[in-house]
Amino acid sequence: MGYRALCLSLFDYKTEKYVIAKNKKVGLLYRLMQLSVLGYLLGWVFLVKKGYQEVDTAIQSSVITKVKGVAFTNTSELKERLWDVADYVIPSQGENVFFVVTNLIVTPNQRQSHCAEQSSRIPDAACFQDSDCPKGEAVISGNGVRTGTCLMGGSNSSGTCEVFAWCPVENTSKSEKPLLEKAEDFTVYIKNTICFPKFNFSKSNVLHTDDRSFLKSCRFGPENHYCPIFQLGTLVSYTGNDFQEMALEGGVIGIEIQWDCDLDRDASACNPQYSFSRLDNRFAERSISSGYNFRFAKYYRDADGEEFRTLMKVYGIRFDVLVNGKAGKFNIIPMIINVGTGMALMGAAAFFCDLILIYLIKKSHFYRDKKYEEVRLTSRKFLSSQLVNGKQDSGLPAGQGPLGKVQTVET
Secondary structure (H helix, E strand, C coil), X not given: CHHHHHHHHCCXXXXXXXXXXXXXHHHHHHHHHHHHHHHHXXXXXXXXXXXXXXXXXXXXXXXXXXXXXXXXXXXXXXEEEEEXXXXXXXXXXXXXXXXXXXXEEXXXXXXXXXXXXXXXXXXXXXXXXXXXXXXXXXXXXXXXXXXXXXXXXCCXXXXXXXXXXXXXXXXXXXXXXXXXXXXXXXXXXXXXXXXXXXXXXEEECCCCCCCCCHHXXXXXXXXXXXXXXXXXXXXXXXXXXXXXXXXXXXXXXXEEEEEEEECCCCHHHCCEEEEEEECCXXXXXXXXXXXXXXXXXXXXXXXXXXXXXXXXXXXEEEEEEEEEEEEEEECHHHHHHHHHHHHHHHHHHHHHHHHHHHHHCCXXXXXXXXXXXXXXXXXXXXXXXHHHHCCCCCCCCCXXXXXXXXXXXXC
16 A cells, blocks of 8 residues: 555645745845845855856967176186176076076086095995995996095095096085176066957057157066066065075076956956066975076087086076966856856745744744645546635645635744
8 A cells, every 4th residue: 555655646746835934033034045145146256256257268378588687707717707698598588487597606627537526415425445436336416437446535534436427526615695696687578468269359468659768768566567677686576585695596486477357348457467476495484495506518629629518507596487367258148057046046045944944943833734735636526616615625724725825824
């Protein structure tokens, strides 16, 4: 019998019945939830997030950089020397990443021969006898390959392995101040052009003007975002760092250009927003991993045709230009989707209040009896007589109105 009733219940049809419950607490809760949903829809979805717009985040961007400035140095290794853009900018053709040399250690006239490895900085180079320097094995973190000879010197109880390398091995002494301290006054031209292909919209961070002297006299500032000329010292100061201190060990600076464009407004309202940060020491104020350096060499041949080189370990500041952005424009489809979502949330508020009425309050059984009833029609003749005489089905609860009517209940 239970199985038969279960099968027959699959063919039951449920229709809504509206009951007006005179409960002020639940009614107040319902209105507050409606206002919350409405505030979320109008305030957050439409005003803040612009949910009525179609959005394009596939920004296409190009970056061109040019550094300008000269510096003069006079050192024992390089003598008097003038540094220009071709000397201190790597790579020479600036893109969205470029490096400016601010300090360096020079090891001149290196030739491939036999010499002692660095013993003070490389523990693996220390030895007491020739057997400690197996021939043909490279020195870990060293400069060459062991020759099998332990070079003893002075009164020290230990010696240093002889290596086949570029000799003399790399110089490790570094000055107490950056060699190119004048690099703080160098300038860099950063031109950024962006395009949002979905809306066929493009713009640049350079002011559109016919004044040829504009780029030679302007400097970037908080109120002048369409001047793409940046002073290197100012760029570093925007990150909260001191240029001279950073130039000694090197570092990495991130220059982020953010384009958030509302294309329902005029194109002049789409402006670049800049932010600057230091990227090499994000997690620690001072760390052995901070800084930025690398090595390169310049090769020559003497009169006898023998090759020699000048090794340079350069420290400097690497600049990464990062471009992000999005554009939005009115479209009826996302607007309909968001309005439909808001209406669904309104229905969720009614569902939540129904749960409170039917299951959580003290008189929940009373509201449950008013909300749910079972209607069973036995015959057409019986139904017709009920409609003609205006009588109610004896199986209905007392006070129940005809099907489809709205009932008001008070407690």
